[in-house]
Amino acid sequence: MGYGINETGQFVPEDWWQIVFNPSFPYRLVHMVLAAYLATALVVGGVGALHLLRDRADAVAGRMFSMAMWMLIVVAPLQIVAGDFHGLNTLEHQPAKVMAMEGHYDSHPDGAPLILFGIPNAHEKRIDYAVQIPKLSSLILKHDLNAPLAGLDTIPDADEPPVTIVFYSFRVMIALGFAMLGLGGWALWCRWRGRMLAGRWLHRATIVMGPMGFVAVLAGWITTEVGRQPFTVYGLLRTSDSLAPVAAPAMAASLTAFVLVYFFIFGAGTFYLLRMMNMPPATRHLGLKDAPNRTARAGKPPAKAIPGE
Ligand code: HEM
Structure with missing residues (x-):
C-alpha cells in the first residue's frame, strides 16, 4: 500500500499517508502510548518511593506514589493485552520477526x-x-x-533476522511488562491492607523499577527494528539497498556531531533531572512551609489542596 515498483525493480514510495497509516499503525500507536504512560508512572513512583523511604509521612511523596501505583495496575494489564494484539498483527505482516521473537527455528x-x-x-x-x-x-x-x-526453516537464510538479539530483547520487554503488573498488584494489596505508604520493600522495589519503563521501551524498539532486518521495508527493500549515496567521511562527521551534541544535551538533562528527583517534593517551592497534611493516608488526597493542583 502506498508504494510502487519502478521499471528497474526499485521500491518507490507513492502515497505517504498510506505508508504512515499502514495496517500496523493502530497497534503501534496504542502500544507506544501505553508504554509512555508506564515509563512515566514508574519514574514518578520511584521518586515518590525514594522520599517515602526517607520520610514516610511526606504527603506529597505519598500522593505521587499512590497515583503511580494506580497507573501501573490499570495500564500494565492493558499493555499486555495490547502487546498480544500487536503480536497477532506482526504475525500477519512480518512473520519472520515473530519466528525470531519466539525462537522458532523449526516449523x-x-x-x-x-x-x-x-x-x-x-x-x-x-x-x-x-x-x-x-x-x-x-x-x-x-x-x-x-x-x-511455520518456523525460520521456511525462509531463505538471507532473509533471516538476527534471532539472538530479537529473542532476548523480546523477553526483556515481556518480563518487564509482567514485573510492572506484579508491582502494581503488590501495591494494590498493600493499599487494601492500609500499608502502602509504609511498605519499605515495596518502596525499594519501586525504586529499582524506576528506570525499567525506559529499558522496556528500548527492548521493544530493538525487537521491532532488529526483527525486521535484513529489510528496511519488510520483504520489499533490503537494508543493504537503502544506503544513501553519501560518502563515508560525511556520514562519520555528522554521526560524531550527533553523538557529541546528544551526549552533552542528554548528559546535562539527566544530571539536572536526577538532582531534582533527589530533592524532597516541592512543598517549599509551592509556597508551603511544611507538607500540607503529613497524616494523609494511601490514596487519599491531603486535606488542604496544594496550590497549583
Ligand atoms: C508484556 C507484554 C507485552 C507484549 C506481549 C508486547 C508485544 C510487543 C510486540 C509483539 C512488539 C513488536 C511488534 C512489531 O514490531 O511488529 C512490541 C514492540 C514494542 N513494545 Fe511491547 N509488548 C509487551 C510489553 C511492553 C512494555 C511493558 C513496554 C514498555 C513499557 C513495551 C514497549 C514496546 C515498544 C516501545 C515497542 C516498539 C514499537 C514500535 O516501534 O513500533 N512493550 N511489543
Whole structure:
C-alpha cells in the first residue's frame, strides 16, 4: 500500500499517508502510548518511593506514589493485552520477526511450544536449554493448540533476522511488562491492607523499577527494528539497498556531531533531572512551609489542596 515498483525493480514510495497509516499503525500507536504512560508512572513512583523511604509521612511523596501505583495496575494489564494484539498483527505482516521473537527455528505442524527461556544457537539453528510450554505458542498466536506454525526453516537464510538479539530483547520487554503488573498488584494489596505508604520493600522495589519503563521501551524498539532486518521495508527493500549515496567521511562527521551534541544535551538533562528527583517534593517551592497534611493516608488526597493542583 502506498508504494510502487519502478521499471528497474526499485521500491518507490507513492502515497505517504498510506505508508504512515499502514495496517500496523493502530497497534503501534496504542502500544507506544501505553508504554509512555508506564515509563512515566514508574519514574514518578520511584521518586515518590525514594522520599517515602526517607520520610514516610511526606504527603506529597505519598500522593505521587499512590497515583503511580494506580497507573501501573490499570495500564500494565492493558499493555499486555495490547502487546498480544500487536503480536497477532506482526504475525500477519512480518512473520519472520515473530519466528525470531519466539525462537522458532523449526516449523511445528502440530502446535508450536512457547519457549520461555533458552539460549539461541545461531550456528546450529536451535534454542539450547529451552524451557518451554508445549503448544502454547500456537494457542496464543492462532487460538488453537494444534495449529501449525511455520518456523525460520521456511525462509531463505538471507532473509533471516538476527534471532539472538530479537529473542532476548523480546523477553526483556515481556518480563518487564509482567514485573510492572506484579508491582502494581503488590501495591494494590498493600493499599487494601492500609500499608502502602509504609511498605519499605515495596518502596525499594519501586525504586529499582524506576528506570525499567525506559529499558522496556528500548527492548521493544530493538525487537521491532532488529526483527525486521535484513529489510528496511519488510520483504520489499533490503537494508543493504537503502544506503544513501553519501560518502563515508560525511556520514562519520555528522554521526560524531550527533553523538557529541546528544551526549552533552542528554548528559546535562539527566544530571539536572536526577538532582531534582533527589530533592524532597516541592512543598517549599509551592509556597508551603511544611507538607500540607503529613497524616494523609494511601490514596487519599491531603486535606488542604496544594496550590497549583
Ligand atoms: C508484556 C507484554 C507485552 C507484549 C506481549 C508486547 C508485544 C510487543 C510486540 C509483539 C512488539 C513488536 C511488534 C512489531 O514490531 O511488529 C512490541 C514492540 C514494542 N513494545 Fe511491547 N509488548 C509487551 C510489553 C511492553 C512494555 C511493558 C513496554 C514498555 C513499557 C513495551 C514497549 C514496546 C515498544 C516501545 C515497542 C516498539 C514499537 C514500535 O516501534 O513500533 N512493550 N511489543
